[in-house]
Structure formats: structure tokens, C-alpha cells
Amino acid sequence: MTRAGLAAARSSTAQLAEIVPQVDDGQWELPSACAGWRVIDVVAHLAALASEAVDPPPPDPSLPKNRERYHDLRVDEPRGRSHTEVLDEWRHSTPRQLDLLEAAQEPPRADEPVEVPGLGTYPRHLLANTMAFNVFCHLRDDMLAPGGPLPLTLPEPTDDQVAPAIGFMLAGLPQMQGPELTAAVSQPLVLDLTGPGATTVTILPATGPDGDLTVAPGADATTQAHSTALDFIAWATTRNPWRDHCHITGDISAATPFLDRLNII
Structure with missing residues (x-):
């Protein structure tokens, strides 16, 4: 199973939790390296992914089929909320998401195919790698300098953090x-x-x-x-x-x- 993916998801999430208290109100409003999203929108995106994982919404055929446009829509929804409200959703849903991903490492459910709309179908256990990729990429490439606007630092990425993210990317590539x-x-x-x-x-x-x-x-x-x-x-x-x-x-x-x-x- 992809327990390495789960460990990577937990590791990058813990590093994001270290960064969050260091960001002031003005910095949350800065444009991130993810086109069209502020820094707070990046966290809103991660919060939305976590909330959907723990409480999946009913199918809605009116939503965009293109995954990027769908993410944009979900980020637009909380734009009127305060920074605190967005961060509270992320703090509330993320531990529950990680618990679900841990449970997904156990047979017989681990190998069940799960369709991620717009992204393909993956064995359930590999969804941990999906989170490892999302958190690592958004934190390291979109929020933090040099690519992002936040002049904050973390330790150099480790193989244990990067390899599971690469694993998801290669699984999704075809x-x-x-x-x-x-x-x-x-x-x-x-x-x-x-x-x-x-x-x-x-x-x-x-x-x-x-x-x-x-x-x-x-x-x-x-x-x-x-x-x-x-x-x-x-x-x-x-x-x-x-x-x-x-x-x-x-x-x-x-x-x-x-x-x-x-x-x-």
C-alpha cells in the first residue's frame, strides 16, 4: 500500500501548519504562484478538498467537467469569508481527511478503484499520494518564495516527501x-x-x-x-x-x- 504517501501527506501538512501562524493579513492577500489565486485561496482550495473528502457532496451535473475550472469555482465560493474562517475549515477538515486516508490503506478497500472526476481512476490507497502532491506543491511552489510571495523558509524537501508526490503525478499522467x-x-x-x-x-x-x-x-x-x-x-x-x-x-x-x-x- 502507499503508506509512504500517507506519511508524506502528514509531513507536508505539518509544515503548512508551521507556516500558517507566520502569515499576516496582508500576506494572505498576496497573489500566489497559482494563477488567479491569492495565498489564502490556496489554503481555501486545500480546505475544500479536505471537506469534500470527509463529507462528499452529491453529484451535480451543472458543475464544470474541467477539473481546473471546478477548483476555481470551489475557491471562488469562500472569497467573502474571513481569513480566520478559511483557516478554521482547513484545520477542522484536514485531520479527518488524513484519518480517512489512513483507513484507506487497509484491505480489502485499499485496492478499490476510485474515480476522481476529471483526473482519472486510482486505487483507493493511492489517494494519500494525491494529498501528498497537493499539499507539497501548493505550499512549496505557490505560497513560499522563490516561486510564491511568502519570504518564509522550511527545511529542504526530503525524498520521503517528494517521491510520493511524483508517484501520484506519474499515475495520473496517462x-x-x-x-x-x-x-x-x-x-x-x-x-x-x-x-x-x-x-x-x-x-x-x-x-x-x-x-x-x-x-x-x-x-x-x-x-x-x-x-x-x-x-x-x-x-x-x-x-x-x-x-x-x-x-x-x-x-x-x-x-x-x-x-x-x-x-x-
Whole structure:
């Protein structure tokens, strides 16, 4: 099971809890590195994810199918609330979310498929990695300098924090963008990620017109994209341009369409 994902989610959540008391009212209003969101909106997003996990709302077909637009809508809803109200929701729902994710590590439910609207289907136990990714990315890339506006510091990220986030990103890569990304891969491409969270995988093209990409362990292609795993979190979510952080060896023309289209949410 993905107990490492649960530990990473708890670790990054604890670090966010350390940062929250250091942020003043003016800083909560600063624009974050997540386009269109203030710093307080980032926490509102995490609070909404936690609240939905512990008390899932009924299906609403009127809501946006695009996951990014759905997140924007959920962030817009509490914009009239005070900073304290947003933070109280986050503090209330997050421990309960973590408890649910811990319970999801136990069989027989751990391997049950769970559909995350707009993002794909995952075994229930992997949802811990989803939270590990969300909290780590929003805290480190959207809120804190140098990418974000808050001049506050945390210890350097550890492999234990980064690897589970990368694990979710690679699990979501074949699913989130569907045919758009599938069409961009015409031959195998290696992602070689170094530093904390290091891993090497090969992105394999779909084998048929209705197939999906496959992410296989190891390096099984001559065309390779090299990056640190920390940078991958930023550029694979389009927060930073991949060209600033990614070095390609082999057939650049084969790698570029994939790298241009990749946008993990």
C-alpha cells in the first residue's frame, strides 16, 4: 500500500501548519504562484478538498467537467469569508481527511478503484499520494518564495516527501489529459528525474486508437528528458516553463510535443 504517501501527506501538512501562524493579513492577500489565486485561496482550495473528502457532496451535473475550472469555482465560493474562517475549515477538515486516508490503506478497500472526476481512476490507497502532491506543491511552489510571495523558509524537501508526490503525478499522467497528451507521444520517451524523489520511467505510446499512454519503470528509449524531481513538480504542472529546467538527449523533435502539452493538475 502507499503508506509512504500517507506519511508524506502528514509531513507536508505539518509544515503548512508551521507556516500558517507566520502569515499576516496582508500576506494572505498576496497573489500566489497559482494563477488567479491569492495565498489564502490556496489554503481555501486545500480546505475544500479536505471537506469534500470527509463529507462528499452529491453529484451535480451543472458543475464544470474541467477539473481546473471546478477548483476555481470551489475557491471562488469562500472569497467573502474571513481569513480566520478559511483557516478554521482547513484545520477542522484536514485531520479527518488524513484519518480517512489512513483507513484507506487497509484491505480489502485499499485496492478499490476510485474515480476522481476529471483526473482519472486510482486505487483507493493511492489517494494519500494525491494529498501528498497537493499539499507539497501548493505550499512549496505557490505560497513560499522563490516561486510564491511568502519570504518564509522550511527545511529542504526530503525524498520521503517528494517521491510520493511524483508517484501520484506519474499515475495520473496517462489519464488526466486523455487523447490530447496521448497524441503527443509517437515513440518511447524516458523521464529521468534526479535528486529527492528520483525515479526513471519510460512513457510508452498507446498501442491502439483508443488506448492510453503507459508509464513503465526504467529507461527503455534513447530519447530522454532529464530534470530534477523537484523541478518536474513545477514544470509538469505548467507553473514553470519546461525549457528552463529540462535537458533533452536524443530526438528533441519527438520529446517536444509531449513536454509542450503535459499539464498535470
